[in-house]
Amino acid sequence: SSGINAEKYGLPLIADEIYQGMVFEGESHSFGELSKNVPVLSAGGLAKRWLVPGWRVGWLTVHDRNNRLSEVRGGLVKLCQVIIGANTLIQAAIPRILAETPPEFYTSTIARLKKASEIVYSELKGVPQLRPFKPQGAMYMMVQIKIDELEGITDDMKFVETLISEESVFPLPAGIFGIPNFVRLVLTVPEDILREACQRIAAFCDRHKKRPQ
Numbered sequence: 001s002s003g004i005n006a007e008k009y010g011l012p013l014i015a016d017e018i019y020q021g022m023v024f025e026g027e028s029h030s031f032g033e034l035s036k037n038v039p040v041l042s043a044g045g046l047a048k049r050w051l052v053p054g055w056r057v058g059w060l061t062v063h064d065r066n067n068r069l070s071e072v073r074g075g076l077v078k079l080c081q082v083i084i085g086a087n088t089l090i091q092a093a094i095p096r097i098l099a100e101t102p103p104e105f106y107t108s109t110i111a112r113l114k115k116a117s118e119i120v121y122s123e124l125k126g127v128p129q130l131r132p133f134k135p136q137g138a139m140y141m142m143v144q145i146k147i148d149e150l151e152g153i154t155d156d157m158k159f160v161e162t163l164i165s166e167e168s169v170f171p172l173p174a175g176i177f178g179i180p181n182f183v184r185l186v187l188t189v190p191e192d193i194l195r196e197a198c199q200r201i202a203a204f205c206d207r208h209k210k211r212p213q
Contacts, residue, residue, distance in 0.1 A: 012039040012069060018048050018058070021106065023137035024114040032063030039064040041072075046090070046097065048139065051109065051188065057090045113139050116187035116194055123198035129205040141185045142174065150208045156181050162208070167200040 006013050015031040020042075022028070032040045045058025062073060117134060120141050124132040131144040145159050153159050156173040160183060164170050174182035187194070 006038045012041060012072075015040055015042045017042050017044050019138045020044060021049055022110065022113070022139070024110060024117075025136065028137070030061075030063075032061060035063060036065065039066070039069045041069075046094070049106070049109075050097070050101070051139075055087060055090050057087050057094065059094075110137075113137075113187050116189075116191065117141055119191060119194055120185060120187065120198055123195060124201065127202045127205050129209055130201070135187075139187050141187060142179070143171070143183050143185060145181045145183065147181050149210055150205065151210045153208060156183055159183065163201065163204050166207075167204050169197045169200050169204075171201075 005011070013031055013035065017030055020028055020030055030040075030042055032042050040063040042061040042063060043058060044061065046055055047053040047058070060076060062069060062076070064070075064073075121132050121134045124130050124143060129146045129149045131146065133142045133144070135141050145153070145156055147153060147155065147159075150159070153162065156175045160171055160173045171183035171185050174180070174184050177184075185197075189197070
C-alpha cells in the first residue's frame with residue numbers, strides 16, 4: 001500500500017481530502033487518523049462539504065507525530081503569506097463555521113446527494129449507450145459512454161460538445177482526468193432539473209445511436 005511504501009522510503013503522504021466526511025454509508029476516515037509513523041499532509045476545505053466552491057477557502061492539516069516535517073511547516077507558513085487575494089473575510093469565519101454548523105446540515109446534505117445519485121442512476125441505467133456508476137459518496141456520478149454504439153461520436157469530448165449544442169446539457173468530459181469516454185455529472189441541482197437533464201441525455205443517445213445497416 002502507499003502507506004507501507006512511504007514508511008519504507010521515508011516519504012510523506014499528500015492526501016486530497018476535500019470530500020472527507022461525504023460518504024453515503026459507513027464512516028469516513030482521514031489518512032492522518034490511519035498513519036502512526038508516516039507524516040501526512042491533508043488538504044481540506046469548505047468547497048465540497050459545505051457546498052460553497054466559489055469561496056475558494058481551504059486548509060492543510062499536518063499530521064506529524066514524530067516531528068519529521070518541522071522545516072516543511074515553516075515553508076508552508078511562508079507560502080501562505082505570499083498568496084495574493086486570499087479570501088480573508090471567509091477565513092475569519094472558518095472557526096465558527098467548523099464549530100457551529102449543526103450536524104443536521106451534514107446529514108441532510110448527504111441524504112439529498114444520495115437521493116440525487118439514485119435519481120440519475122435510475123434515469124440513465126436503461127440507456128443502452130451509457131453505463132452509469134452509482135457513487136458511494138461526494139456529489140458526482142461517473143457515466144461511461146459506449147462510443148461504439150453511437151454514430152458520429154468519437155470520444156467523450158465530442159459527446160459533450162454535441163450534447164451541449166443539441167440539448168443544452170453540460171456534463172464534464174472525464175478525459176481531462178485521464179478517464180477517456182466517461183462523463184461526470186453533478187448531483188447538486190434540483191431534482192426536477194436533474195430528471196430533465198437525464199431525459200435530454202437519453203433522448204440525445206437515442207437520436208445518435210447506430211442504426212442497423
